[in-house]
Amino acid sequence: xxxxxxxxxxxxxxxxxxxxxxxxxxxxxxxxxxxxxxxxxxxxxxxxxxxxxxxxxxxxxxxxxxxxxxxxxxxxxxxxxxxxxxxxxxxxxxxxxxxxxxxxxxxxxxxxxxxxxxxxxxxxxxxxxxxxxxxxxxxxxxxxxxxxxxxxxxxxxxxxxxxxxxxxxxxxxxxxxxxxxxxxxxxxxxxxxxxxxxxxxxxxxxxx
Amino acid sequence: xxxxxxxxxxxxxxxxxxxxxxxxxxxxxxxxxxxxxxxxxxxxxxxxxxxxxxxxxxxxxxxxxxxxxxxxxxxxxxxxxxxxxxxxxxxxxxxxxxxxxxxxxxxxxxxxxxxxxxxxxxxxxxxxxxxxxxxxxxxxxxxxxxxxxxxxxxxxxxxxxxxxxxxxxxxxxxxxxxxxxxxxxxxxxxxxxxxxxxxxxxxxxxxxxxxxxxxxxxxxxxxxxxxxxxxxxxxxxxxxxxxxxxxxxxxx
Numbered sequence: 001x002x003x004x005x006x007x008x009x010x011x012x013x014x015x016x017x018x019x020x021x022x023x024x025x026x027x028x029x030x031x032x033x034x035x036x037x038x039x040x041x042x043x044x045x046x047x048x049x050x051x052x053x054x055x056x057x058x059x060x061x062x063x064x065x066x067x068x069x070x071x072x073x074x075x076x077x078x079x080x081x082x083x084x085x086x087x088x089x090x091x092x093x094x095x096x097x098x099x100x101x102x103x104x105x106x107x108x109x110x111x112x113x114x115x116x117x118x119x120x121x122x123x124x125x126x127x128x129x130x131x132x133x134x135x136x137x138x139x140x141x142x143x144x145x146x147x148x149x150x151x152x153x154x155x156x157x158x159x160x161x162x163x164x165x166x167x168x169x170x171x172x173x174x175x176x177x178x179x180x181x182x183x184x185x186x187x188x189x190x191x192x193x194x195x196x197x198x199x200x201x202x203x204x205x206x207x208x
Numbered sequence: 209x210x211x212x213x214x215x216x217x218x219x220x221x222x223x224x225x226x227x228x229x230x231x232x233x234x235x236x237x238x239x240x241x242x243x244x245x246x247x248x249x250x251x252x253x254x255x256x257x258x259x260x261x262x263x264x265x266x267x268x269x270x271x272x273x274x275x276x277x278x279x280x281x282x283x284x285x286x287x288x289x290x291x292x293x294x295x296x297x298x299x300x301x302x303x304x305x306x307x308x309x310x311x312x313x314x315x316x317x318x319x320x321x322x323x324x325x326x327x328x329x330x331x332x333x334x335x336x337x338x339x340x341x342x343x344x345x346x347x348x349x350x351x352x353x354x355x356x357x358x359x360x361x362x363x364x365x366x367x368x369x370x371x372x373x374x375x376x377x378x379x380x381x382x383x384x385x386x387x388x389x390x391x392x393x394x395x396x397x398x399x400x401x402x403x404x405x406x407x408x409x410x411x412x413x414x415x416x417x418x419x420x421x422x423x424x425x426x427x428x429x430x431x432x433x434x435x436x437x438x439x440x441x442x443x444x445x446x447x448x449x450x451x452x453x454x455x456x457x458x459x460x
Contacts (some may be wrong), residue, residue: 008341012304012306014303015282015306018279018304019282021221047331109289118404119403120374121210122429123253123429124210124211124253124373124429124459125209125211136437147211147284149331166209167209188282189282189284190282190283190307191248191282192282
C-alpha cells in the first residue's frame with residue numbers, strides 16, 4: 001500500500017513524510033497525474049490562500065486527476081487548506097471554485113465567532129465527534145486534542161461534518177463522505193492523536 | 209475550548225543543548241533530539257529551538273539536529289536564532305520547522321517580517337521581542353538583550369503585527385531569571401495592543417506563576433520557559449494538571 005502526498009508547490013511536506021515513516025506506511029511525494037494514479041491513497045496537503053492553491057492545482061492539471069481518482073473510489077485525505085479545496089467553493093478573498101468532492105462552502109470563521117476571539121484559530125483544541133462512525137476516529141476519543149491553524153472553515157457541509165471544535169462558536173474540524181476525508185487541523189502536528197488518525201486513514205480509508 | 213499552551217525553549221549551541229539539563233532519572237541530557245522527544249511525550253504543546261551558535265559549522269550542526277528532531281517529534285516546532293533573511297526562513301523550514309521566530313533580524317532588516325509573511329504566511333512568522341523598562345518606558349533591546357535600540361516596545365510590536373507577524377513572544381528582561389513570576393504589567397500592555405496570540409516569557413519560577421499569568425491575563429495564549437523545565441523544577445504534566453484544576457483549559 002502506497003500513500004501519495006501531493007506536492008503542488010503549496011506548503012511543507014516534511015512533517016507529513018516523517019509522520020508516515022513513523023507509523024510504518026510507505027509514502028512518496030507525487031507531483032503529476034501518473035503519481036496520483038499510482039498511489040493507493042492520496043494526501044492533499046496545503047497552507048496559504050485558497051485562490052492560489054486552487055489555481056496551482058488547475059495549472060498542473062492535478063485537479064482533474066484528483067477528481068477522477070476520488071470519484072473512482074480511491075481514499076483521499078485533505079489536510080488544512082487541502083481539506084478546504086475538497087469543497088464546492090471558498091469565499092476567501094473573493095469566490096473561488098474548489099474540487100466539489102464534498103458538499104459545502106469554505107467561509108471565514110469570523111462569521112461564527114465573537115469579535116474578541118483571536119484569528120487565526122491557533123493551538124490545541126478538542127474534537128467533538130459528530131460522526132463517531134467515521135473510520136478516521138477508530139482510535140480517537142471524544143474530546144481528544146488536535147492542533148489547528150486556520151482562519152477559514154467549511155460550512156453547510158450537512159451530514160459530512162465528521163467532527164467539530166468549539167472556539168466561541170462551532171467550527172468544522174473534519175469532514176467525511178464515502179472515500180473522501182478532510183481534516184482542518186494538522187494530524188502530522190497533533191502528537192499521538194494525530195498519528196492515530198493517519199494510521200486509521202492508512203488502514204480503513206473507505207477502500208472498496 | 210482552545211487550551212493555553214506550555215512551551216519549553218531549548219538553547220542549542222553546536223548541536224547541543226546549552227546549560228546541561230538534569231532531569232530526575234534522566235541524568236545529563238544534552239541531545240536536543242532526546243530532550244524534544246522527552247518533552248513531547250510529557251505534555252509540551254509546542255517546542256522552541258534557539259540556535260545560539262556563532263559559526264557556520266555550528267549552523268550546519270543545528271540544521272542537522274533540527275531535521276532529526278522534526279523527524280521524530282510531532283508537535284509544532286518553532287525555530288529562532290540567527291534569522292536575518294528570508295533565506296534563513298527557507299533553510300529552517302526545509303529542515304522541518306513549522307514557525308520561525310525573528311528578533312534582532314527584524315530590527316536590522318525592517319522589511320523582513322513583511323517579506324517572510326508574504327512568502328510563508330502570517331502563521332509562520334513569530335516576532336520575539338526582548339523588552340526592558342528604561343525610565344518607565346518599555347524599550348526594545350537587541351543582541352540578546354544587551355543593546356537598547358531606543359524603540360518603544362508597544363509601537364514596535366504593533367508595527368510588526370501589521371506587517372504580518374502571526375504571534376508575539378514577549379521576553380521581559382526585567383523579570384527574566386528572577387523566578388518571581390511573569391511580567392504581568394508588560395504582558396497586559398501587549399495584549400491590549402494586538403489581536404494575535406501572545407506568548408509570555410521570562411520570570412516563571414513555579415507552577416503558581418503560570419496559574420497567576422493565565423488567570424490575570426486571559427489574553428495571554430501561552431507560557432514559555434527554559435531552565436525550570438530543564439532542571440525539573442516544574443514538571444509539565446504537574447503544571448497541566450494544576451492548570452486544569454484551576455479551571456484553565458489545558459491539554460492533558
